[in-house]
Amino acid sequence: MPFQKREFPNAFANLPKEKALALLETMVRIRAFESRVEELFLNRKIPGFVHLYIGEEAIASGVMAHLNKDDSITSTHRGHGHAIAKGARIDRMMAELYGKKTGYCKGKGGSMHIADFSVGMLGANGVVGGGYNIAVGAGISARIKKTDQVAVCFFGDGASNRGTFHEALNLAAVWKLPVLFVNENNQWASTTPTSFATSAVHIADRAKGYGIEGYTVDGNNVIEVYNAASALIEAARKGKGPAILECLTYRIKGHYVGDPERYRTKEEVQKHFTENDPIIRFSAYLKEKGMLDDAGLEAMKAAAVREVAAGEKFAEDSPYPDKEEALDDLFSFSPKEFPEVVR
Amino acid sequence: MAEITYREALNRAMDEEMARDAKVFILGEEVGEYDGAYKVSKGLLSKYGPGRVKDTPISELGFTGLGVGAALAGLRPIVEWMTHNFALLAIDQVVNNAAKMRQMSGGQLKVPIVFRGPNGPAEYLASQHSQAFASYWAHVPGLKVIAPATPADAYGLLKSAIRDDNPVVVLESEMMYAWKDEVPDEEFLVPIGKARVAKEGKDLTLVTFSKPIKIVIEAAAALVAKGVDAEVIDLRSIRPLDEGAVYDSVRKTGRCIVVDESWPVASVGSHVAWLVSKHCFDTLDAQVELVSGEDVPMPYNHALEIAAQPSVEKILAAARRVLYREDL
Numbered sequence: 023m024p025f026q027k028r029e030f031p032n033a034f035a036n037l038p039k040e041k042a043l044a045l046l047e048t049m050v051r052i053r054a055f056e057s058r059v060e061e062l063f064l065n066r067k068i069p070g071f072v073h074l075y076i077g078e079e080a081i082a083s084g085v086m087a088h089l090n091k092d093d094s095i096t097s098t099h100r101g102h103g104h105a106i107a108k109g110a111r112i113d114r115m116m117a118e119l120y121g122k123k124t125g126y127c128k129g130k131g132g133s134m135h136i137a138d139f140s141v142g143m144l145g146a147n148g149v150v151g152g153g154y155n156i157a158v159g160a161g162i163s164a165r166i167k168k169t170d171q172v173a174v175c176f177f178g179d180g181a182s183n184r185g186t187f188h189e190a191l192n193l194a195a196v197w198k199l200p201v202l203f204v205n206e207n208n209q210w211a212s213t214t215p216t217s218f219a220t221s222a223v224h225i226a227d228r229a230k231g232y233g234i235e236g237y238t239v240d241g242n243n244v245i246e247v248y249n250a251a252s253a254l255i256e257a258a259r260k261g262k263g264p265a266i267l268e269c270l271t272y273r274i275k276g277h278y279v280g281d282p283e284r285y286r287t288k289e290e291v292q293k294h295f296t297e298n299d300p301i302i303r304f305s306a307y308l309k310e311k312g313m314l315d316d317a318g319l320e321a322m323k324a325a326a327v328r329e330v331a332a333g334e335k336f337a338e339d340s341p342y343p344d345k346e347e348a349l350d351d352l353f354s355f356s357p358k359e360f361p362e363v364v365r
Numbered sequence: 366m367a368e369i370t371y372r373e374a375l376n377r378a379m380d381e382e383m384a385r386d387a388k389v390f391i392l393g394e395e396v397g398e399y400d401g402a403y404k405v406s407k408g409l410l411s412k413y414g415p416g417r418v419k420d421t422p423i424s425e426l427g428f429t430g431l432g433v434g435a436a437l438a439g440l441r442p443i444v445e446w447m448t449h450n451f452a453l454l455a456i457d458q459v460v461n462n463a464a465k466m467r468q469m470s471g472g473q474l475k476v477p478i479v480f481r482g483p484n485g486p487a488e489y490l491a492s493q494h495s496q497a498f499a500s501y502w503a504h505v506p507g508l509k510v511i512a513p514a515t516p517a518d519a520y521g522l523l524k525s526a527i528r529d530d531n532p533v534v535v536l537e538s539e540m541m542y543a544w545k546d547e548v549p550d551e552e553f554l555v556p557i558g559k560a561r562v563a564k565e566g567k568d569l570t571l572v573t574f575s576k577p578i579k580i581v582i583e584a585a586a587a588l589v590a591k592g593v594d595a596e597v598i599d600l601r602s603i604r605p606l607d608e609g610a611v612y613d614s615v616r617k618t619g620r621c622i623v624v625d626e627s628w629p630v631a632s633v634g635s636h637v638a639w640l641v642s643k644h645c646f647d648t649l650d651a652q653v654e655l656v657s658g659e660d661v662p663m664p665y666n667h668a669l670e671i672a673a674q675p676s677v678e679k680i681l682a683a684a685r686r687v688l689y690r691e692d693l
Binding site: 127129138139144149157160161163164188190350 | 462
């Protein structure tokens, strides 16, 4: 079924070469991180649940390029790519996956909760659909503080069936809050295809029910994502209210690392990977435009691999937290600025 | 010193804190134009405007989670639940987002937010609108839970809650909003985590919190008339719990009855009773008794709903057991 198309202004065309290359670099860095994380998990270096972002890199890269450090995002269980694109450090992320003291969450969050609050991440939520309301709260915070900050909520196609979606979208719409809901429609909600679990043909169609705009783009084409996010984030910043941006993509890896994937064929996955890899597509485009050559691409990939390797070493070399730290960080003990009167 | 209602005390606390700190704002159903379902936010909309007193759709999950997001983004929201009954729709936001976010991010942030509203049985409201949820919140590490039982404590504890950098759940009651008592005119705060000795005594310790304080005080008076001098401990805070105040009293009296209007299984009352049994074992002269709500959903008929709740008579029956005196 055709989806709601809109020709967004070609903001990408105005990008200087280094910024265009930076979009690719973010994607390449995410890919390098995730590929190594997969190996490390299979080598039993990383425990727990790990959900990989491989194949979806264009979305985080194309959206985050429009955000300032003080704009916020809410991330998901498949959130490593969001963290990297928002500016989190790869070494501290890797340390978190190892459960080390130097990780962003001091080893208390792990893969599903990696977040660097200092770059505007308001957490990564392991509960599907857990981030919507937090993003809307960040939106109302911008309104009350009278700033032009925006909040971006990343969510999957499966998460769009949660009740949290409805209440958050309605609140954001009725108060015209500066929130962009970015749907990463990777065709699979855990082990079920979108068509099995989701009544709408396109997640963006649901925008109509909230009286807001909703558009569907090719989420594996970073230029399309970049242009759509540019227009919608700018509109949100100017007080025009929220929107849904649905980015069609495909989950190349299993739901989690180790998923036997009995629900789909290897051929289906391979077809998507070879024909629709966002990194191959975008680097081909840049080469065609004369902004990148083979050597440049290889150098970019090699630098990303080196960065990840350094991050891995940092994680390996870092200490584990002391057992006593299990009880830390529960409450904030700010110095009291007021006297307590015991009555 | 003026005599004001519990409702006015809460209102005064929010008013003063909103005047003191522009980051404080209120949101919930009917908190603005309607002055609050129970008039607790009366007059605040006209004073602070719709930007800081926000009427929401009927959407507990949505606006509770929104409050958490606003707290993460640097504000200090007060989320009013029309009643705790409806907060069940939002419990995931409180447990998974408010209470855990700081710890699971290794202490990177704080979550200064207050969730408040009436809790516990009211009258003639039947099972879905008359239930006591203290233990639902008390169970969760990362939350603070307070249950003021007097206007002065309502004022002082709510002010402390709003200034606290952590999520605080406040248990109020429809039945308590009209309770009147003296509250000092000058500003003061009641620290979270300190119990109050509501009545001193030497023969028996009665421990309670929130609305049952009324029947506990009545029961204590009835005991005095029979020559038994009971001490009454009002916990005020459930998390953190002032265990020391309870143990000090029980070690003095050797006997303890816990009164909690919640259902009896895995309740705050059963937890306190266990703590006392464990920590005061050597000084107890009788088993610890728990007088709780009956283990049924609340019936509508008044005689039935009264029968399903703690009462003076039930407390006196427990007193007879722990004092081994049939004559009381």
